[in-house]
Amino acid sequence: MEWTEVNIYTSADGIELLCAKLMDIGVKGFVIKDSEDFKEFLDNKNGQWDYIDDDLMGLANCETCVTVYLPGNEQGADMLMSVKSMLADMKAADTENIYGRLEAELSDIREEDWANNWKQYFKPFTVGDKLAVKPSWEEYSDDSRIILEIDPASSFGTGQHHTTRLCLEIIEKSVNKGDKVLDLGCGSGILSIAAILMGAESAVAVDIEENAAATAMENAEKNNITSEQYKTYFGNILSDEALADEIDGKYDMITANIVADVLIAMKEFFLRYIKKGGTLIISGIIEERMEEVLTAVESVGFIRKQVSVKEGWAAAEYTI
16 A cells, blocks of 8 residues: 655644644554654763764754654545644644644655545545535436535545544434534535535535635535525634624534544534534544543533444534
8 A cells, every 4th residue: 555654743842732633533653753852862861872873863953743644545635634624723723833833744745746646536425315425527427316516625525534424424314404504614515515405504614724615615606505505714713702703693403523622622612503402413533532522512411312433433413
């Protein structure tokens, strides 16, 4: 299998949090280069050292970096998008610049090449009983299914990741005609667009990345959804009170396919925006942190309806 090296630049203070968030999105192994660790080694080394290799000495002045390796397949393509979305969340929250530049660079392959190469892994596929998902560059026809055309660009959300599939399956069974939907952390917009195609009246889609919000709007238009039906916003409702107020209202369905820590932090906002009797769908949760997230959401009054787990990832449906 081919692998792509992704170097994520941070600070010594950012390593622990960054690695925890990488584990939340399914990255299980890292290589860490940190000048502080090497300086500590030099200060505390035992024995006599006549020579230290120049490459090793270079660590004394290196920029702190966490390196991960992603497979050259559809899983790796989705995971890279998820890494970028996670870094954007961290950067937006790091108002004091404690965690360094939080940028990812690909090694041995140009990013623009990766952006094109991953398309070979995105083929039309079906979800649940009603939906078929396809990119714009592929042909697909099936009169028995609703066709959702999605181009994720640089945003997380082709629909192939287990978290997205689990959410789509719940939406199919839970959405009602005329529902108003709030999609938090919308990425490509796939969840809220699917909800409209399956009967919802309108949706508001929010993402911390401006590019994601723009991509979601473009994808809505690809599916003949009007700007009156579909509104997009970018920003962080956890820190931007004006945005939180702007999207304020009561929604029949809220979807949030993000990561564990953000879901926990948003629990009060879920409560603020949900209608009585409405549906909350959350995902992006690794199985190891599932109960922690579910307990947090239930602590503000949500009632668990179902939890679905697939290959280490969990999605949950709630009502209130």
